[in-house]
Amino acid sequence: MKHHQITGKTSLVGLIGWPVSHSLSPRMHNVAFAEIEADFAYVPLPVQPENVEQALKGLAALNFVGANVTVPHKQAVMRYMDELSDAAQITGAVNTIHIQAGKYYGYNTDAHGFIKGMEEVGCSAKGMRVAVLGAGGAARAVVFALARAETDSIVVFNRTAERAAFLVDDLADAFPDISLKFEVLAADTLAGLDNAVDLVVNTTSLGMHPHIDTSPWPVDVPVPRSTIFYDLVYNPIETVFLRQARAAGLKTIDGLGMLVHQGAFAFEKWTGRPAPVEAMRQACMSGLALERG
Ligand code: ATR
16 A cells, blocks of 8 residues: 655545544545545544534634545534535535635535446446435435436335435425335335336445345345346445345446445545546455454
8 A cells, every 4th residue: 555644735634423433434535645646634533413513613724625524414514514516405415525715615425426336337327217225314315316317217115104205305396307206115015116127226224234134125025127236335345135136137236336436526526636446446445354354
């Protein structure tokens, strides 16, 4: 791994969240800065919820170039932004901040990362009929991304139907031309898809470490034919959900590409230079391997 010396001239970015200790982002970005010899450093910034305002104002005071924002602060930081991207505004969450001349620009780079994760394996969302499993923050970014990419239709399946209804209601205004519906996440509703779906996306935490034996797709429901299964989970890279699809001969997309590309978008905002995507991917893979011990 290339090493970067921090000096008095180094530009700073960081990760605001609580907790931040398990994030792969510091490793991914520092490897990327070293790779292209950008004089930047990325530091963890653990911020308790009651200190969000002070922390946000402190970024400009400390001459930070920007930050990533993670759980639980993605909504709370919005009110301190001078400008919001469409993605941040419509999804109601900011995961990337860029500070220029004291002004705070808020972005949500997950939607971009999600689409790039598909494109890099040769898939286009345009015209697709999609089932999105889950209705949390990640699902919002995915539904926004799919709608912007001109999918044909989206059905949001969630354990808590009210939350899915709320999401659909929120995004329907921004995308009046796309068929957006919701269902409760259950064996009978998923069975009802009956092959009339091109893409199934898991945005729930089912299958994620440490609950690696779980899947949002019930074992007794056959997977639809000619469908792509896309899992946002990247730890582990091969989830039960993706294994179910592969066992039936379906194409699958794991969550690593989205992780890398959401980071690449932020990297390019901060540095103004193309992100070294392959170095970032390797950094994430080695970080995950280290975690597994
Ligand atoms: P994120 O911001 O990562 O999307 P989140 O907002 O906490 O995280 O959303 C988690 C999603 O996983 C939700 O859709 C949640 O369903 P509920 O809205 O019903 O809570 C879903 N989820 C988590 N655990 C689940 C489980 N055991 N069974 C089904 N869905 C689950």
